Amino acid sequence: MVNFVRTTIENQKNVKILNKQTHFESIYIHIPFCEIKCPYCDFNAYSKIDDLTKNLVEAIKLEILFWSSKFKKNQIKSVYFGGGTPSWIDSEYISIILAEINKNFDLSSNAEITIECNPIDLTNKKITDYIQSGINRFSVGIQSLDNKTLKFIGRNHNKAQALEGLNNIRANNIQNFSVDIMYGIPYQTHSHITETVNGLLEFDPTHFSAYSFTIEPNTPFHKFVKEKKIKELDENEYMKIFHQLYDLLEKNHYENYEISNWAKTSFESIHNLNYWDNNKFLGIGPGAHSYVNNYRFYNENSPKKYISKLNKQKSIPSTNEFLNLLNNTKFISGKENINEDTKIREYMIFSLRKKTGLNKDIFENLFKKNIDEYLSSKFTDFLDLNILVKHKDVYKFTNNGKLLSNEVFREILHPESK
Ligand code: SF4
Known part of the structure; x- marks a missing residue:
């Protein structure tokens, strides 16, 4: 690893990518750890691999260094820690990664810096640490305030813990925070949605993300549906839930600025709008996706292999040809040229x-x-x-x-x- 850093620093004199389309203003950091793997989830997320955390953070630092040697001048207007559950790892690691971004990119002084959190991780200590590191937006995975629903989908929190996390957010004067909820979960009713949304409105979040529950292939839930152990939600109830959700949020002055997202005026997510405006972005970490210079490309999924590939990447390919760079980067596992x-x-x-x-x-x-x-x-x-x-x-x-x-x-x- 030391070799890599030395060579990388030497390569700071390396040829910059010349094409001006390499401009991007958003960075996504993928933290793949979770306390438990939820049975409906098909994200690149893992439980019981916490022993990899330190090495993974080192690998992420190397990846930051790698890209910044080519794109150092880009001014960054948003950073987003997603996962997985970024709040599951020590807050110190988030601070280390942010400091590395700050050192190696031109991070705008008013950049939106978001972290996805599970409510049980939102202790006063963690919230304070995040604020000190520069985090200014929290996205909290509540999903539901109905205990039976939370248990059914295998979440590691209950209603009381969700409320405690949100109370801590409020007690620490966090103004800009979003809550994630899910609708259309088997056995959910429209009164569950009413209770959940009304319960969350008490905290006055600036933003809601509401995702329709889907049974993804290769998840335990998919198997349960096939074995008829669980039944998908009845269509009529689904429609009632959907309309209830839209009505409640609209009535409370949240604007549905994107299919799954609602915000109070001026609190739309800068980072996510960058995706929907079809702008470029850089993704860092295992399985992270990027869109730079007419290529969509993605990193090695497996955290272990990602770490090992970063460590084997002895130097930054000395080329100003973007495709050449992608072809000679070991930790990238796939790419697609985006034609007209x-x-x-x-x-x-x-x-x-x-x-x-x-x-x-x-x-x-x-x-x-x-x-x-x-x-x-x-x-x-x-x-x-x-x-x-x-x-x-x-x-x-x-x-x-x-x-x-x-x-x-x-x-x-x-x-x-x-
Ligand atoms: S916490 Fe989120 S990322 Fe982790 S397993 Fe559950 S749904 Fe997936």
Whole structure:
């Protein structure tokens, strides 16, 4: 490892990537540790590997050094610690990683710096440590305030612990925090959602993320459904829950600025909007995804292999060719060149996800193409069925249409007919 750092420092004189498209303003850090693995989760997250923490943090520092030697000048407007559960590891490690980013990139003085937390980790000590390190936004994984639901989905907290974590957030004067909730969980009812949202509103969060519960392949829950040990939620109840959720948040002045996200005015997540604006970002850590210079690429998933590959990366490839750099970087496990067609289709999907919608004039100015070339005949059906509305050449989802957004996205990516 020492060799790597020495060579890396020598390589600071290394050839910079010349293409100006390497500009990115957001950094994501993936912390893959969790206390327990929830049975519905298919994220790159692991329990019982805490002995790797120190080496993983060292590897993350090496990766920061690696990329900064090529992109040092980029001004960073957001940093996001996601996972996994970043709050599960010692707060000191978060501070070390942030200091390394600060040292090696031009971190804007008003950058949004978010950490995902489980409520049981939100002790006064940890919150104070985070604030001192520069964290200024907390995203708390509450999921539900119904004890039976929490137990069913295998979370490591109950309602009382969730409330205690949020009380500590408030007691430490944290103004900007988001809460994650899930809806459509088997056995959930619309009164559970009402209780959960009302309970959370008491803390006046600036932001809500609400995700529809899905049974992902290769998870214990998928097996339980196949073995008929659990039943997916009845469609009518799902619809009631969905409408209840939207009504409550709208009534309480949260704006649904992205399909799954609501914010009070000026509290939209800068980091996540950067994704939905289809801007570039750098992902660091095992399994982290990046989008830089027309390439989407991702790191080795396994924390153990990621550490080992970082340590084997003896030097930074001396090249100003971006593809060459990716090809000679050991800890990257895959990449995809984003051609013009994919870029356009991704742009359409991200635009539709946002409340601002897909604007024909902006699209045509940006891509110098007629938007009709990209709208199959099925779009007329989407309009007729009131899944989408078109007003002054801007396409948007209706609230009901948001429930079928995946159908629309599938059609954009793989049009059935013209
Ligand atoms: S805490 Fe989050 S990341 Fe970890 S296993 Fe549960 S759902 Fe997955």
